Amino acid sequence: MRVTRGIMRRRFVLLMLGLITAIAALIARLAYIQAVQSPWLTQRAYDLWRRDIPLEGKRGSILDRNGKVLTYTATAPTVIAVPRQVRDKDAAAAKLASVLGMPVQKVRDLLGRNQLLVYLAPGDRRITEAQAEAVRALGIPGVYISEKGKRVYPFGTLAAQVLGITGTDNQGITGIEKQYDSVLEGERGSITLFAQANGERMPDTGEQYVPASDGQDVQLTLDVGIQQFVEREIEQAVAEYTPDRATAIVEDPKTGEILAMANYPSFDPSHWQDFPPNTYNQNLAIWQTFEPGSTFKVVTLSAALQEGKVNLNDRFYDPGYYEVAGHRIKCWKAGGHGSESFLNVVENSCNPGFIALGERLGKETLFSYIRKFGFGSKTGIDLPGEGNGILFKLNQVGPLELATTAFGQGVSVTPIQQVMAVGAVANGGLLMQPHVVKAIVDHETGEVVKTVDPTVVRRVISTQTAAQVRQALESVVARGSGTNAYVDGYRVAGKTGTAQVAKNGRYEPGHYIVSFIGMAPADDPKLVAYIAIDNPHPQDRPVFGGQIAAPIVGRILADSLAYLGVPKSAQGLPKKPRWNDTPMVEVPNFVGMTLDQAKRAALASGAQLSTEVQGKGPYVIWQSPQAGQKVPDGSTVRLYLGNVKPPG
Known part of the structure; x- marks a missing residue:
């Protein structure tokens, strides 16, 4: 078929129409991406760049019915580093090792790891407040201060299986710690920063600080x-x-x-492992x-x-x-x-x-x-x-x-x-x-x-x-x-x-x-x-x-x-004597005496009473059984010592 000028003109028009349509589609697509998808794509990008450094909330305390603390969280600062963000690792290692009291090579090895986060501390993750301030003063990019908590038990093993234990991530595992974990744990916070795939900070991006919130205290019925x-x-x-x-x-x-x-x-909750x-x-x-x-x-x-x-x-x-x-x-x-x-x-x-x-x-x-x-x-x-x-x-x-x-x-x-x-x-x-x-x-x-x-x-x-x-x-x-x-x-x-x-x-x-x-x-x-x-x-x-x-x-x-403080009563049934009953004797009052005085008083009473001493101090502040109580002859009276002489 012979191609005439008219055919060429029609083909040219069709080609131009197709080209214009394609350009219009591209413009429309770009407009859609810019106007409609831009927030979504931006968020996806930020999610890829985002790095969160966790901040723990302070776990709530557990108290007895009178407000005495049975367990609480002692918090201490922790040094966290993002290795990819520390540019001069040798200089940073030397400065940090001096403040933290760690070998320089150990710090350098940690900063050289291919990990998102590493913890820097001698033997543990916790350091002193003075060390934390010194680390902040160094101003090393990629080095941050967080908080870590450790459960402390003022009464030692007391009520251990009721209180329960917590894990390394501050979570309740057994006992009250588990049952009321959502109440005690608080809310985690974070330091949010933005980094490239290789871990380096994105230019012209700041940090977002979301503070952690402390957990609530749980008061028990225990006395x-x-x-x-x-x-x-x-x-x-x-x-x-x-x-x-x-x-x-x-x-x-x-x-x-x-x-x-x-x-x-039972067990010691401080060392339950x-x-x-x-x-x-x-x-x-x-x-x-x-x-x-x-x-x-x-x-x-x-x-x-x-x-x-x-x-x-x-x-x-x-x-x-x-x-x-x-x-x-x-x-x-x-x-x-x-x-x-x-x-x-x-x-x-x-x-x-x-x-x-x-x-x-x-x-x-x-x-x-x-x-x-x-x-x-x-x-x-x-x-x-x-x-x-x-x-x-x-x-x-x-x-x-x-x-x-x-x-x-x-x-x-x-x-x-x-x-x-x-x-x-x-x-x-x-x-x-x-x-x-x-x-x-x-x-x-x-x-x-x-x-x-x-x-x-x-x-x-x-x-x-x-x-x-x-x-x-x-x-x-x-x-x-x-x-x-x-x-x-x-x-x-x-x-x-x-x-x-x-x-x-x-x-x-x-x-x-x-x-x-x-x-x-x-x-x-x-x-x-x-x-x-x-x-x-x-x-x-x-x-x-x-x-x-x-x-x-x-x-x-x-x-x-x-x-x-429940008063005694004389209205109860008298004890029926039995042929093999041990003779009953009345316990003297030892409270307020020194230990030597108490021992002499026990001998002078004529009763065959032995004494068992608990605690330290010059004075008897409590005794068990109580003064005036009748006990079998030969019983043991426990004397609790303290530093302050009780009144009376």
Whole structure:
């Protein structure tokens, strides 16, 4: 085909139109990028250039109920370097090494690393404030000052498993540190700068400083004084009985507040990595489950009285055993207790008598009360790692299971469940939810941000039934198996427990958990105290809760009530003398004396009292047991020394 001038003109026009269209499209695309996509692309670029140097907020403190600091964060400056931004590394290394007291070559090696950030410090990441100011004065580009914190424990190992531990990144791992991590940790800040791919600062870009914010303080229900009494008793029990484990709890039954919680084995939270994981991961007081033994009889007694199945004056005959479904379940006393009232059944912790109460109640009723008292489910305490315990399913309960459950065998419970159940008896019949946190407090101002109010879970028995049970338990301590918990002037009510330990479906010979749970004063309990000792090895006494655990709870209650200023009373039941009772003597007042004066006064009193000294200083500032308290002859009086002589 011949190309004419007209065809060429048309082709030229079409070419020009296409070219103009392409140029218009390019212009439109550029306009779209500049006008519409510019902010997005700019942000993407800044995200690629952005480098954040983290700044930690100061972790909040943990306080006891009276504001005493149990743990806090001591912060110290840290030197951070961005190696790619340090141009003259040799000169920078020489200057920094001089200020930090580090070898020049070590600093030079750190500055030469192919990393975004490196920390410069001798042996640790923390330096002094004076060193930090000197580093700032050097003005070396790429070198920054941040803050690092370390947890400090003024009371050492006290309440370690309640407080918990923190990791290297300031995060809570166990205990309160984990449960309230979001409250304690605060908000992280940062120093933001912009750098090229090779790490060098972008020209004409500044820094953005976002300050870190401190965490809030957590105030616990724990009382340092009562916690120290409890840990002292556990320490002494470990020294005397070499058990596998031990746990103790003290509760305010009216509020559900936990005033003390301690375990053995424990650990040092400052060096928790040096201890076996189970010591810092498992809080035995809320995690461990075991057969409770006779302390569980409090539930059976409460249910039987509430349902009108027994009057404490009713008679029962104990021949030394009880026949159930072809099995003969023996009483702990060979030959039995013979004819006794049901009050005597409680005093004597007589298993056949409690089997009879279980049969009167029936499995549906007994197990409904067991669940009402909180067994078989978590209490909801504000600590991580709580156990459920184990109960028989109702369709698995036959006559034998009903019998053993009635006296605390065949079920599995946690220490905190037992404390809360007996707490319901102590406060008039209300099951409370336990808690160890009292309030959230602003770290800077000290103002209370949030309080934790007492929570009633449900009513389990009437106030009248609770009063009857307390009277029976006071009689246990005054006249029955719990006499070693008796405290002159304080009406202690309680129950002993001695439980065999099952392993691989069989009870291990000679392996027992002995326990005691008590409350005082019996007419209006201010405290509930519990201790369980796993596999004790006494040298001079049988393995019974009444012999080993009861006196420990008696001392905890006596010291704690005196510490709280609870007055003594002469209205309680007198202690029934027993043929093998040790003579009781009155403890003199040693407070205000020097140590030599106290020792001479102990000798002059005529009582066979020994003294144990704790603390340092010229004067006795506290003693346990308290002056005027009656104790067995030959007891040990602990004298706490200090530098300031108490008034009076």
